[in-house]
Amino acid sequence: MAAKGTVKAGPITLAFGLILGGLLILLYNFHVITRPEVLWKLWPLLLIGLGAEYFLKRALNREEEVQIHAASVILIVMIILAGGALYAATFAGRNLDRIISGIPWHQAELTHTTTWTANAIDVKPGQKLSIENRRGKIELLPAAGGKLEVKALIHSPESGPARDLAGTLKPEISSGDAIFIRVPENTGFNHRIYTDLEVRVPEGMDIDVENTAGRVVAEDVYADLKVSGTAGAIELTRIGGDIEARNNAGGIFVKDPGGDVTAGTNAGSITLSSARPLAKNYELRSDTGRVVFQLPRESDLSINAESSIGPVLVSGLPGAAKTPGPGSSFNYKLGEGKGSAVLRVATGAINISVR
Numbered sequence: 001m002a003a004k005g006t007v008k009a010g011p012i013t014l015a016f017g018l019i020l021g022g023l024l025i026l027l028y029n030f031h032v033i034t035r036p037e038v039l040w041k042l043w044p045l046l047l048i049g050l051g052a053e054y055f056l057k058r059a060l061n062r063e064e065e066v067q068i069h070a071a072s073v074i075l076i077v078m079i080i081l082a083g084g085a086l087y088a089a090t091f092a093g094r095n096l097d098r099i100i101s102g103i104p105w106h107q108a109e110l111t112h113t114t115t116w117t118a119n120a121i122d123v124k125p126g127q128k129l130s131i132e133n134r135r136g137k138i139e140l141l142p143a144a145g146g147k148l149e150v151k152a153l154i155h156s157p158e159s160g161p162a163r164d165l166a167g168t169l170k171p172e173i174s175s176g177d178a179i180f181i182r183v184p185e186n187t188g189f190n191h192r193i194y195t196d197l198e199v200r201v202p203e204g205m206d207i208d209v210e211n212t213a214g215r216v217v218a219e220d221v222y223a224d225l226k227v228s229g230t231a232g233a234i235e236l237t238r239i240g241g242d243i244e245a246r247n248n249a250g251g252i253f254v255k256d257p258g259g260d261v262t263a264g265t266n267a268g269s270i271t272l273s274s275a276r277p278l279a280k281n282y283e284l285r286s287d288t289g290r291v292v293f294q295l296p297r298e299s300d301l302s303i304n305a306e307s308s309i310g311p312v313l314v315s316g317l318p319g320a321a322k323t324p325g326p327g328s329s330f331n332y333k334l335g336e337g338k339g340s341a342v343l344r345v346a347t348g349a350i351n352i353s354v355r
Helices: 011-029 037-041 044-060 070-101 161-166
Strands: 006-009 065-068 112-117 128-135 138-142 147-156 172-175 178-182 194-201 207-213 216-219 225-231 234-237 243-249 252-255 261-267 270-273 281-288 291-295 301-309 312-315 329-334 339-347 350-354
Touching: 006 011, 006 044, 011 044, 011 070, 044 065, 065 070, 112 161, 128 194, 138 207, 147 161, 207 216, 216 225, 225 234, 234 243, 243 252, 252 261, 261 270, 270 281, 281 291, 291 301, 291 339, 301 312, 301 350, 312 329, 329 350, 339 350
Parallel strands: 006 065, 128 178, 128 207, 138 194, 138 216, 207 225, 216 234, 225 243, 234 252, 243 261, 252 270, 261 281, 270 291, 281 339, 291 350, 301 339, 312 350
Antiparallel strands: 112 147, 147 194, 172 178, 301 329
């Protein structure tokens, strides 16, 4: 009996997958497909194709042995994993901020609230403010006069040791070259007590904020502001001075800034929007997530955007409706280019909207 020949199953499916994947990416680059998740959702076709090719070759080559081509299978798996990585990055950019912001810092069982208010604090010219909170919200608002005002809402269970401890806690405030506000750690009760701070700040008092778990919100504060967060959103509206914001896991949202903005996050999106023309310096960087930049057409700055894995999408600029797909860059100058906007994303999209 003559020895059977060998037929390999897999190369045709691999070739089909490459053609289909290339076609889908081409359609995505030209915005016929606008959501990269489509590429990931079609990955089962590769497995279906591999199985169909195997049985088809067995039916057509009854006198020969049909084997799965190992190299083709390895490349097919690599294509599936690459699509999964793109899908995961897109999902993270769109949803991570909502997930983190929705973490229930305010647990349902922590129903007791103790309110503590400090005496108004005189502020010396040039004196800075430093705030540190481990767990809870920090809210910055403008002071009605020239004094610093601090209020704390200490949340705990209705009874038990954590409730007793909460009744004795209050922020620590010290004054020197800077005024320091620090919420003490609740050793042994970190998940049973949290403190929300409301701080009203006089105009022109520069601020440094560090928050471990919780939101930082500032509105209508006319000073330089530096914010560092670990988990939770940073929301800054109408800040008169320069902004420096860094977040580990959570979004950064800046609206109508008055000065330079430097913002970076490891995991989460960054959004800067303004109804007023922009002419300062704006540097927005996200490792995993989107960067959204919305500004008026009357702005005076140069835009330089680059995404390593993801598209740069532009609307409202002549000749910029169609942009490259994943791994793309974009440059444009509004007015005389007095200011600059540097937008960088490692994994995720950049959205630029000019109105």
